[in-house]
Amino acid sequence: MALGFIKKIFSFGKKEVEEVPVEETSTVPDTSPTVEQIYEDTTAQEALPDTVETVPAAAEPVESQATYSEPESVLVDLAQEPEILPEIEPVIVEQVEIEIVPAESPRAEEIPTAPLPEAIAEPAEADVAVPETVPEIEAAAQERSEAAPEALESPMGERVAEPVAAPTPKAPAADAAGQVEPVLVPVKPASSKVTVTRTVEEKPADEPLPVAPEKRLTWFERLRKGLFRSSQQLGDSIGSIFTKRKLDEDTLQDLEDVLIQADLGMETAIRITDALSATRYGKDISTEEVRTIMASEIEKVLGPVAKPLELDLSHKPHVILVVGVNGTGKTTTIGKLAAKLTAGGLNVMLAAGDTFRAAAIEQLHIWGKRTGAPVVSSKIGADAAGLAFDAWKQAKEAGSDVLIIDTAGRLQNRAELMDELAKIVRVLGKNDPEAPHTVLQTLDATTGQNALNQVEIFRNIAGVNGLVMTKLDGTARGGILVAISAKHKLPVYFIGVGEQVDDLEPFAARDFAKAIAGVA
Numbered sequence: 001m002a003l004g005f006i007k008k009i010f011s012f013g014k015k016e017v018e019e020v021p022v023e024e025t026s027t028v029p030d031t032s033p034t035v036e037q038i039y040e041d042t043t044a045q046e047a048l049p050d051t052v053e054t055v056p057a058a059a060e061p062v063e064s065q066a067t068y069s070e071p072e073s074v075l076v077d078l079a080q081e082p083e084i085l086p087e088i089e090p091v092i093v094e095q096v097e098i099e100i101v102p103a104e105s106p107r108a109e110e111i112p113t114a115p116l117p118e119a120i121a122e123p124a125e126a127d128v129a130v131p132e133t134v135p136e137i138e139a140a141a142q143e144r145s146e147a148a149p150e151a152l153e154s155p156m157g158e159r160v161a162e163p164v165a166a167p168t169p170k171a172p173a174a175d176a177a178g179q180v181e182p183v184l185v186p187v188k189p190a191s192s193k194v195t196v197t198r199t200v201e202e203k204p205a206d207e208p209l210p211v212a213p214e215k216r217l218t219w220f221e222r223l224r225k226g227l228f229r230s231s232q233q234l235g236d237s238i239g240s241i242f243t244k245r246k247l248d249e250d251t252l253q254d255l256e257d258v259l260i261q262a263d264l265g266m267e268t269a270i271r272i273t274d275a276l277s278a279t280r281y282g283k284d285i286s287t288e289e290v291r292t293i294m295a296s297e298i299e300k301v302l303g304p305v306a307k308p309l310e311l312d313l314s315h316k317p318h319v320i321l322v323v324g325v326n327g328t329g330k331t332t333t334i335g336k337l338a339a340k341l342t343a344g345g346l347n348v349m350l351a352a353g354d355t356f357r358a359a360a361i362e363q364l365h366i367w368g369k370r371t372g373a374p375v376v377s378s379k380i381g382a383d384a385a386g387l388a389f390d391a392w393k394q395a396k397e398a399g400s401d402v403l404i405i406d407t408a409g410r411l412q413n414r415a416e417l418m419d420e421l422a423k424i425v426r427v428l429g430k431n432d433p434e435a436p437h438t439v440l441q442t443l444d445a446t447t448g449q450n451a452l453n454q455v456e457i458f459r460n461i462a463g464v465n466g467l468v469m470t471k472l473d474g475t476a477r478g479g480i481l482v483a484i485s486a487k488h489k490l491p492v493y494f495i496g497v498g499e500q501v502d503d504l505e506p507f508a509a510r511d512f513a514k515a516i517a518g519v520a
């Protein structure tokens, strides 16, 4: 199964970022004193080493201009308090136009493959065992931040804006089913157009297969397994409606209710019942026929949003700002995405912009070690926009292709969250007017309808222009992705169906529609 994956398009006639000196941008009048503070802080930033490799291990911490105070009010958990979500005032942010390229990507084997990048630097802690699974990563992060709280200020502080080098990215592993893991193939030809695609190839028969503890499922099997609860619940309900009943007003109404309860949303529910009624009204209809028509209509909704993530390397680094409510899978998705990109030969830098939670910073460092991506971090409570500014400078100096910035999903209050994200966007825009190029929001499928509100809010706050839905494994609420697609029409780049590094896949409308409708 070959799927189009990531496409990178060099835009013609665009100014290179390096043509815009930082000093010039810093003179642009800005009424925001906080942004000015960040620019005044460039004296401290200039003291930073020029390249990732030369950053001394015990570099003096860059004092953030951020004023962090202890929470005065109760933490607001957006995931738990849906009723407060619509109250957030919209903030006008610059929307980044992304060029959508149809899925006729050349197969990876048809395009020249650039060599994998050299190691950025020797691993800082090469002898430290890197956790393999997300639970291990979280446990390690938690343990480290809890075990030495006082050390957090010091070692973490010493790593202020210091990228920690990580092991060289490894080639993707082959799986037990004889397929090669998804590979990103970066190509940088002389022409201005660059394409990165992903392909799953048959493994040559003469190569020994790695020993695996259990048979590895194909991606579609994993998707079906993940969406089993969603499709089973839907199938049972449909079955109970259509047993020995003709398609009439009552059955159509019952079906509409079931579809809405399955989180598919009113619009899609009506679309499905209309499609059924147009061809089968007054006739006997089997649940299989209903499922087939349902899959077809869902695919029509999802098709337009199933887009490959495009990386515009004419403005290196391509900045991906990852936003979303706490716990929706931002850090994990960043790790998974970084693994894909580094495996494809791209130089990726990560920035631990969630300065609110110590474990999040640690968690990102661990992902950095696993994926070979240096991590720029600061101490807890530091100004996230300042960190993003530093990270962009360092990514630029290091020639990184992609900079992925983690952010906090929960702050003291809504206004702070709004201010912080808006400020990060504003500050990045000073470096590169088109940054952040991608504002990716992670959504937790298990939160159901609340995910709809979350998109509304983060679109307004941070100019979200792409989505990743996580935790589609095991939830009965996978239908929410259909409702979100119908309402927001934002590109859905990836879906997450597990905690492992390879449990992130490009979103394929047909696969998803068939899996949720329970069609083979």
Ligand SMILES: Nc1nc2c(ncn2[C@@H]2O[C@H](COP(=O)(O)OP(=O)(O)OP(=O)(O)O)[C@@H](O)[C@H]2O)c(=O)[nH]1
Pocket: 134, 135, 138, 324, 325, 326, 327, 328, 329, 330, 331, 332, 333, 354, 357, 360, 407, 408, 409, 410, 442, 470, 471, 472, 473, 495, 496, 497, 498, 499, 503
């Ligand atoms: N089952 C499953 N779990 C996931 C998936 N993605 C992330 N998780 C888990 O969800 C939990 C939260 O993930 P994080 O990446 O820490 O979420 P976050 O948004 O960065 O959270 P904060 O740092 O608190 O803002 C972790 O236990 C992850 O392992 C997924 O696709 N499936």
